Amino acid sequence: MIELKNIQKSYQTGYTKLEVLKGIDLHIEKGEFVSIMGSSGSGKSTLLNILGILDEYDTGEYRLDGTFINKQLTQKQAAIYRNQFIGFVFQSFNLLNFKTALENVALPLYYQKIDRKQRQKVAMEYLDRVGLRDWADHLPNQLSGGQQQRVAIARSMVARPKIILADEPTGALDSKTSFEVMKLFKEVNDEGITVLVVTHENDISKMTKRIIRLNDGIIGENILLENASTGAS
């Protein structure tokens, strides 16, 4: 599903060049449930942005489901790939606060030019799956953090992407809610969708099936967990 070959990325800050990724080689199969770990500054967010086609890489090669994602990609193509291949979940939820939960979930479908009725029907299905059918007409600020993140997860799944990228999805949640959210990701993964979670919390990463530890811009460890735990510990 994801193939990275010697991905390098640096940022120019003033006169100094900051090398964030120093050659990442990574292979993730379809249906995997992976966590990317690392301390702040290890480049894990940058890697996630490159994977999400939100940022460009300098050198190397990136294939997403066989499609070569390179710099020559126009903004429009990038947008279409994002829409079709990738679902995003963020630490700060990033819901549109003037839209209801249902409208938020339906947003990716809007950009697929699916008509309104169909959009709402599909969005309602996914909202139901995250257990928020009764909250469909609520605005994000009327929901708890955990509920907002569940709306965001429903939104990430609604366009039936090939992978879901989650950037610190539990960072703003208490531990009980965090485990609920991770349980939800597990269910998503069970349906065959590849899930990538960036986190710095060990107990969160232990709920995935594979841990990739980033260390100063390169992959330090790659641990396969045979018995990924699925419940609250």
Add this chain to the structure above:
Amino acid sequence: MIDFDKWQEIFSSMKRHKLRTFLTALSVWWGIFMLVLLLGMGKGLQNSVEHSFRDDAINSLWIYNGRTSKPYKGLPPGRYIQFTNDDYDLIKSQVPEVEHITGRYYLRGQFNIKYKNKSLSFDIRSVHPDHQVLENTIIIKGRFLNDTDIKEYRKVCAIGKIVAEDFFGEEEAIGKYLKIKGTDYKIVGVFRDEGHENEMRKIYLPVTTAQRVDSANGRLHQMMATIGDAGVNESMRIENKIKKLLSERHKFAIDDDQALYVRNGVERFQEFQMVFAFIKGFIWFVGIGSIIAGVIGVSNIMLIVIKDRTKEIGIRKAMGATPLSIIGMVMQEAVFLTSLAGYIGLITGFGLIYGMNYLMVENEMELEFFRNPEVDFMTVLTALIFLICCGALSGLIPAIQAVRINPVAAMKS
């Protein structure tokens, strides 16, 4: 197909920022409103002046006599210059550029004009037949004075519409006799005049007849001449030629404005046209200025909108919004807002101008310097289209900025 969702996005965006939307609309509305108002007012001013010009022939020279103010060839200043029929003949024979010419003689003394037992007071001008051309007199019944009247000293007259109404009401005026200073004059024509109402309170007599009954010895009080389609320079040349002829005959200095004064209609009209060209230019300058101010307002506000919506745009991009859809969203809002506000400005501006016109007509208000304010619809439509283009342009810059937003950075903010 109308993209319902897109419009809903725009309305909800405008609703979320009521004050901002209102201020933007206000600045555009004001721009168009002021332009319409200025154009209408300027046109009203112009109409009133052009109307006052309709009274007389524009290509005319009005020649007035006076008293010399400078000594000339040993003659002292203060001599009275008296025009006579000889001066009239002189100009007619010596200045071929003159197309039509007339003298004017005013009967001496105070007197009323009588018909049967009615006695009324009207101005009397004793003139040559060409006077009709000079004053733009329009005959509605009968005829004006003619050469035979002049040659045979006929006791005839042409009277203004109001004179006819005051004396005869609905009755036929032609053929009746008016008694002026003890002499009966047969009415041969009734006229109207496009100029001031007072022009229809006049009675015209053949100049020779009036001079004879008044024992005026061929004296004239003033002369008027038209000079065809001469331009300003040509009119000045003819003016000087006439001044030279008369100054030689009456022995006064050619540059003595007190002895002889010539009012040059061509020059005056040209001056007025220049004034109006200037006023028009000024109006457009101010109008365009206010529109540009409005557009800059829209652009500024759209930039703030983008700043405000950075996060939203970032999220939309992550969800798969194409650059085009972002540009469309921002521009559609800008264009919609500018067009709507501009349209309302157009309507209110037009409403005010036409309301003003209506009130003036209804109350028969005659202002010296204001008449029939009106706006050329095409002009304003052009302005509106210009405004919408500006609106699109003012939306484009922020839209491009919106597209450049890095979704990652935007969502972190």
